[in-house]
Amino acid sequence: MESLKPIKRTPIRIYFGKKYYRSKRYFDWVFGNKKFSMKKEDQPLKHQVFAHQTLLLRELKNVDMWLQHNKVKNLKIATQKLNKIIIRPGETFSYWRLLGNTTKRKGYVDGMVLHYGKVTTGVGGGLCQLSNLIYWMTLHTPLTITERYRHSYDVFPDSKRSQPFGSGATCAYNYLDLQIKNETNTSYQLIVYLNDTHLVGEWRSETPAIQSYEVYEREHAITMEYWGGYVRHNRIHRKVFNSDKIQIDDEFVTENHAIMMYEPLLEQETVTSKSI
Template sequence: MVSLQPIKRSKLRIYLGKKVFRLKRYGEWWWDGKQYAMTKAEDKLPHVVKKHRTPLLRQLKDVDMQLQHNKITNLKLAARRVNGIILQPGETFSYWRLIGNTTRRKGYVDGMILHYGKVTVGVGGGLCQLSNLIYWITLHTPLTVTERYRHSYDVFPDSSRSQPFGSGATCAFNYLDLQIKNETTTPYQLIVYLTDTHLTGEWRAASPATRTYKVYEKDHQFTFESWGGYVRHNTIFRHVYDLDGNLLEDEFVTENHAITMYEPFLTYEGE
């Protein structure tokens, strides 16, 4: 069992660390030899492989709802950058290479950012909802997630959660990236858009799916640590079925460990 505890870093250490990791990422984009997906198509590929949607507005404890509305502005801008992207066989999807830096000059506004277990405000905040959605629908395809980062802190208690804990992907420009490689022989296309109430994403393909997937968790638990807080743990697996419903594989996906910023055994309003 992994044991975690909060890490205190100075503002200077955090600032310099971001600079170093961002420069490293720029270098990787240019020199790592990967073929990154950059081509979009207005026409949709014919076959929907996986579709999912998440609500745009959630009432979070002690969080200004204006930040939720600002998030919608940021999601609209980011969604335009990835919507329609074609992922050809052998290519890699990079979340941040497509979206780019989220600056005010591009129209991004202040949104909610989770920073070392605390809710803060930053330009472009709220885009984890998009990376979470893309990661979730990718787990229901034969595409390969080659880079994904889990949340180090579990800030809010579950509220009407429909997906397992730890089934998302945190993001921070540009060093916490989400990368997905198409190791199949079929082109895939990512479609992302907003309705009045939801963020919707889907993977489409040039040929029909031959497998279906069910993502589930194992070994979910909270542990009380010697430093006086709780850590949440689980492992994510997925069942792979053929089109007749026969179980083909039971695949390990990832494990999650996150410091909880709430008392896990209390009942919270809205749950």
């Protein structure tokens, strides 16, 4: 089981590290061999594959609500960029390739940012809720996740958690990206928008889904480390069902290891989510 320890990096190390990894990403965008999805279609594709929604405003310990309201402003801008994007066979969806940098000039405002396990603020903060949603929905489709980064810190307790721990995707422009490749023979379309209370998403396709999925966690554990803190672990799997709802596979998805920033609970519930 992987052991983690908090990392202390100097501001200079962080600054030049970001410059280096951002440069690598720009080089890949321009000179790499991936064909990125860039086009939208106003008319939604005919068949819904999976849909999910997450609450916009949540009361989090030691987090001011103005950060939550600013997050909503940032999500409105970001969803307009991604809504109705089409991923054709052979194309790759890149979260940051489509969104671009989150600057004030584009209308983004200060929102909550998690930096090495601590809550801070930054322009465009809060967009991890959108990358989390897209990742979770994609686990319920035949699309292939080719790049995803786990959260290194477990910052908030499981109050009202509806998905397994570690079933999201952290993001940071542009080096921590979420990339999804369409290795199927049909086009898919991402639908994302906000209503009064929730961030809403769908994956749609040209043809009806022939499989459905149930995502769940295994081997959940909390370990006390030699340096005095706690680390949380699990493995994410998904059951695959055919059109007759008969299970035909059980696939390993990923494993998670995160430093806990709060005292662990004595008992944890195992949470699963079935496709709809």
